Structures are given as C-alpha cells and as structure tokens.
Amino acid sequence: MSGVAILGAGAFGTALACAMSDRVVTLWARDREQAADIQARRENTRRLPGVHLRDTVMVTSELGDAMADTILLALPMQKLAGFVADHAAMLRGRRLVACCKGVDLQRGIGPAQVIEQALPGAVTAILTGPSFAADIGRGLPTALTLACADDAAGAELQEQLSAPALRLYRTTDVTGAELGGALKNVIAIAAGIVMGAGMGDSARAALMTRGFAEMVRLAESAGAQAETLSGLSGFGDLVLTCCSDKSRNYRYGFALGAGTEFDTTTTVEGAATAHAVARLAREKGIDMPLTTMIAAVIDGKVTVDQARDALLSRPLKEE
C-alpha cells in the first residue's frame, strides 16, 4: 500500500486532490452519489465548482478503496474525533495528516491530539496555512506548513505531499501550527464583524494586531514556540483570512456585524473554536478579551455595539 488518499471531498479536500494530481491520488466522499458525480464529471460542482480534476484523481465512496500509506483528513474539525474513532481499525498503521483548523469543542484539544487519542502511537501531522481552496484548485502558488513531531517522518511527508504549485515548509511544533490555524479563524470572524459594522480599516488593523497577541499568548501557554505563530500557519493565515471575503469565517463575521442573513450550513470553523478557546482561556487564566467577546457575540449574549464599547473601555495597558 502506498500513495496518498484524501478523506473528505469538501472544498479543501478536492483542492488538495487537484494540487497533487501530478501523481495518482484518491479522493473519498462519504456520499455515494456525490462521489460518482465527481468521478464522472471531473468536477466537484457542490463544493468547488469550476475546478477540473485530472484523470489521475480517483474518486470513491468506498473507504476501503481509499486506503494509502498517507491519509489526509480534510473534514471539519468538529467531525474529526467521531470519524477517527469510527474508522480506527482501518486507519491504524498509516501516516495521518489532519487538514482541519480548530479546537475540538467537547475535548478542548486540536486535531493531532484528537487523532492520537483514538490511535495512540500513530504518526500524525498537520497541514495548515494560508490557502483558499479556490486558489489551490486554480493551480495558483500556495505555501503551507507541514507540522510533525517526528522530524524524520515530517521530512518524508514534506517530500511526498509537495507539488508543483504547493510548497510545504516543515516544523516539529505541532501545537503552534495547529493553534495558529485554529485561532486565526476566531480573529477573522472578529475582522468580519468590524468591517460589517462599518468600523473601518484602522479598527481592523488594531483588531488583527491585538488578536495576534492573544494567539501568541495562548499558544505559548500551551508549549508552542512564538516564532511558529509568526509563520504561515499563524501570521500568514491571519492576514489572509481577515482581509478577504473569500473567507467563510470573515463573511460570517461580516453578516453578524451588518445584521444580515448567513447560510448556516456553511463550514465556519471559528465559531465552535471561539467557544472552546474562551473556555480554555478561562480555565488557564489567560487574558483573551477578543476571543471571549466573539464567543459572546456569536451566542447573542452581547451586541456588536456592546462588544465594541466593552473592549474600548478596558483599563489602559502597555502594548
């Protein structure tokens, strides 16, 4: 058994399959009809319309046909624990690369730990960083972080998963990489709120900067290295997601700020993660005013105006 399989035919899984289609790669969709449709049309019309899949991408809904030595898990964060627990027997012994961004709401842990709890001893890695599926699908140049605690395994994965337009940088700081990807989504919701409510570009810049300070504070308390947060998975992804309406987290925040409707079936990882992180911050005694406020706004416990006023009237402090 060799090669690469991607589990989850959402926007990101499909885009990764596209980027890695310089070789044979398998894409698994849980829905039989959707898998057949993508395989026949060579396009995922539901999740990544307009992107053509080469014949080297094999699409299946049979999980057994999607087993390879390296498995990319491109599922929403809150679905990961259930999925790996349900399919532990099949996944055991393979290199597992989580491609989701977030903190598990029930367990308060990131994707690598979620996998390790279900499959102790598994070689686990994280693929994360600034990347819109639509950009990757169009073959536009993208750089991501591949984080693996076992550096030798990480180096092999970096070689295996790099592709002509997909450049992977490597780190052993798994905690830093996964918290960068998780926390930037919360700040992106906040950036969307700021812009949707008409607070302006200067307010967004302030929010991104103070949001980044929160990200580093929490990550360091969890044992991550601050410089990882300054890399692609932290700073890079924060800038991308806070400044583009291609981002679903940003668009969700914008709708909250503007008081407009938002399609609740859209994957918005930052919403659950805001709650998971606000709880973690409370338990650890870490000051995370923005994240805590975003969780309260999402819950409707405070209005956007109340959140703005409360944040602006906090005691003055050193930067």
Ligand SMILES: NC(=O)c1ccc[n+]([C@@H]2O[C@H](COP(=O)([O-])OP(=O)(O)OC[C@H]3O[C@@H](n4cnc5c(N)ncnc54)[C@H](O)[C@@H]3O)[C@@H](O)[C@H]2O)c1
């Ligand atoms: N879309 C992007 O631009 C992008 C970029 C980088 C990272 N990501 C990350 O990738 C992850 C997936 O996002 P996406 O954009 O592909 O989402 P998506 O909403 O486009 O697709 C999610 C996919 O997961 C499948 N799925 C949901 N629950 C499942 C379950 N229990 N078992 C099996 N399959 C299940 C759905 O059928 C769907 O195909 C997220 O964590 C996201 O943050 C997305």
Ligand SMILES: O=P(O)(O)OC[C@H](O)CO
């Ligand atoms: O659409 P979003 O907000 O989930 O963002 C997609 C990616 O995480 C950007 O790197």
